[in-house]
Amino acid sequence: MENVLRSGLESGSFVYAAELVLGRDHDQSAVETFVRDASQEPNGIKIISATDLPGGNVALPPEAFISYVAEHGLTSVAHLSGKDGNRSSLESRLHSLARMGSENILALTGDAHKDAFAGRAKPVYDLDSVLILTLIDQARRGVEYRMGPRTLQTTPFDFLAGAVVSPYKVGEPDQMMQYYKLHLKMAAGAQFIVTQLGYNLRKLWELRQYMVREGLGHVPVI
Numbered sequence: 001m002e003n004v005l006r007s008g009l010e011s012g013s014f015v016y017a018a019e020l021v022l023g024r025d026h027d028q029s030a031v032e033t034f035v036r037d038a039s040q041e042p043n044g045i046k047i048i049s050a051t052d053l054p055g056g057n058v059a060l061p062p063e064a065f066i067s068y069v070a071e072h073g074l075t076s077v078a079h080l081s082g083k084d085g086n087r088s089s090l091e092s093r094l095h096s097l098a099r100m101g102s103e104n105i106l107a108l109t110g111d112a113h114k115d116a117f118a119g120r121a122k123p124v125y126d127l128d129s130v131l132i133l134t135l136i137d138q139a140r141r142g143v144e145y146r147m148g149p150r151t152l153q154t155t156p157f158d159f160l161a162g163a164v165v166s167p168y169k170v171g172e173p174d175q176m177m178q179y180y181k182l183h184l185k186m187a188a189g190a191q192f193i194v195t196q197l198g199y200n201l202r203k204l205w206e207l208r209q210y211m212v213r214e215g216l217g218h219v220p221v222i
Helices: 004-011 029-039 066-071 087-099 129-141 172-187 201-213
Strands: 016-020 045-050 075-081 104-108 144-147 150-153 160-165 192-195
Touching: 004 045, 004 075, 004 160, 016 029, 029 045, 029 066, 045 066, 066 075, 075 087, 075 129, 087 129, 104 129, 129 160, 129 172, 160 172, 172 192
Parallel strands: 016 045, 045 075, 075 104, 104 160, 160 192
Antiparallel strands: 144 150
């Protein structure tokens, strides 16, 4: 099946996408209805972006839903955050996504945890967004690991990795920290950038001007 996100980024064509916040329950009838309706509109939404426990809340992980997206002929983007799992867990999740044929990953550090079963969950943050991107870049070539005297390599998979930036900070120090982290993310292999939600067109324009000035303008911003 065509990866609409990859082809859209490469051609520069405009494609509709929607981000779905998966709920806490395994019953996802509302989002299933949304996907079904989207798949029946030929000129409508082609990409479904599935969140990974957003806002630090318990929720259905994206791996549980992207196969449903693919069944309806749409392209998925799976969010992958570092707040809930260590590096072994994150690598295992990447293999799970590769097994399902899911190419598009949005790497995030993740939000602070909220209350969960019997209290607040313990944060992990073994890898932040930059190191998750580094892991994904390694997975494109195959991750090497030792088993006694032998060095083994996992099967390469052509992930399309993205990262997030917020251009909407008010203070200059906070905004420059976002730009500095953007440099690190792109050096780690981010192939597209997604901004956080906001409605300040001036700040969006400033982000693009900064990226062009710093030689980062070749990377698409969504």
